[in-house]
Amino acid sequence: MAKPVIGFSRLSKNEKISWLAENYLQNDAGAVKVLKQYWNEDEKLQKLHDEFIENTVTNFYLPLGLAPNFLINGSYHTLPMVIEESSVVAAASKAAKFWSERGGFKAEILGTQKIGQVHFLFTGNIEKLKAFFSRIKPLFHEAVQHITQNMEKRGGGILNIELKDKTSEMEHYYQLFVTFDTRDSMGANFINSCLEKFAEVLAEEASKEDTFSAEEKNLKIIMSILSNYVPECLVRAEVSCKVEELTENTEMTGEEFAEKFIQAVKIAEIEPYRAVTHNKGLMNGVDAVVLATGNDFRAVEAGVHAYASRTGKYRSLSHAEIVDGTFKFWTELPLALGTVGGLTGLHPLVKLALDILQKPSAQELMKITAVAGLAQNFAALRSLVTTGIQQGHMKMHLMNILNQYKATDEEKKIMIEFFTHHTITHSSVVEQLEKLRS
Known part of the structure; x- marks a missing residue:
């Protein structure tokens, strides 16, 4: 039975692995070997990876692939994509080539505002609170001048500070609702540092406000934190072509394809069960670029899916229509991304991914990422x-099955040829491989 451990974080990496093997892996030498074989031979690089998070024991690798031929606003891009799912990179590349021959993708920024909130409780007269807020509002800006000066030099900073009354939803609950522009950084640390300083100012000034009663002076700060819901940090990506140019399938006309395609999108617009899977496919492209460029895919996912629910019902993130004989397909996504700070200056492959993208600004990366999602969708x-x-998916999955059963290069060649003409399932691949080996 496994035992609790005291002082685990102070153990060396080897000691952590020894404890893990003894308590959870039945001292399996093979398991220990697997953990250590993913260590980087370059000690300096390994130390860098070890310090990204706490209690590291090894590195967890995901493949980095390339999706070429993305024509975006008239310029070609090759997209670095980090993902483990078969067929995603191939599908994105195929869509990129298809649309590059039809004018390419168009993308535009609709907004870049990000949000942070100071959540607090105030028991007292709301009119007095409003008057108090108006008087002390300049103090918020003064208190964070040392934090914001560099951001302001780059054209960003604090855009607005509002007082929001949320007492209809929770008793005594108010917010400082703050809008930011963080330029090329994702901005989480910048925003949170500003908010915590605002909270200090708010509590301190309330404690000595002459117009407040003793109870009102005891304004209670609950928390100060950025929001990953960024409906005003928005990018639009779209493609369009004449309907007759739409299909490469000789068995279906462009009109037939467009009709079925638009109906499929409309189903995702009205049916949440379908919309979730529909949007997951779009996010295959988005997340793969977000990961490759060292951005926070969990924050992106949370914000995007909240946006998909903004009408009160979960809906498709993409839309399609035919206007005057032209097929149009587009998406609008809230994407708070950065190209400076965080892993962008630390992880060697993240730096390389941004180099592949020709060192984009945050807004350019928003466009590229939205396009990746639309292509995948x-x-x-x-x-x-x-x-x-x-x-298509099972063709890609075939190689995963063959690798799982340690097929040789010669066996892979024979199996790929066989399944060019037969249906691929896990059981059929295993059965055929066993026949081949016997």
Whole structure:
């Protein structure tokens, strides 16, 4: 039975692995070997990885692939994508090539505002609170001048500070609702540092406010934190072409394809069960670029899915229509991304990914990432309304199955040829591989 450990963080990496093996891995030498074989031979690089998080024992690798031929606003890009799911990079690349021959992707920034909040409780007269807030508002800016000066030099900073009355939803609950522009940084540390200083000013000034009663002076700060919901930090990506140019499938006209495609999108707009899977496909492209560029994919996911629910019902993030014989497909996504700070200056592959993208600004990265999502969504929908999703996906999955069963290069060659003409399932691949080996 495993035992609790005291002072685990003070153990060396080898000691942590020894404790893990003894308590959870039955002292399996093979398991220990697997953990250590993913250590980087470059000690300096390994130390860098060890210090990204706490209690590290090894590195967890994901493949970095490239999706070329993305024509975005008239310029070609090759997208670095980090993802473990078969067929995502291939599908994105195929969609990129398809649209590069039809004018490419268009992308534009609709907004760059990010939000932070100081949540507090105030028991007292709201009119007095409003008057108090108006008087002390300049003090908030003064208190964070040392934090904001560099950001302001780059054209960013604090855009607005509002007092929000939330007492209709929770008793005595108010907010300082603060809008920021963080330029090329994602801005989490900048925003949170400002908010915590605002909270200090708010509590201190309330404690000595002459117009407040003793109870009102006891204004209670609950927390100060940025929001990952960024509906005003928005990017739009779209593609369009004449309907007759839409299909490469000789068995379906452009008109037939467009009709089925638009109906598939409309289903995702009204049916939450479908919308979740529809949007997951779009996020395959988004997350892969977000990961490759060292951004926070959990924050992006949370914000995007909240945005998909902004009407009170979870809906599709992409939309399609035909206008005057032209097919249009687009998405609008809230994406708070950064190209400076965080891992962008630390992780060697993140730096390389940004170099591949030609050192984009945060706004340029927003456009590229939204395009990746739209391309992936288009590829998935095209498969669904034509051949079905499994045909292409299982071709890619075949190699995973063969690797799982340690197929040799010669066995892989024979199996790939065989399944060019047969349906791929996990059981059929295993059965055929066993036949081959016997």
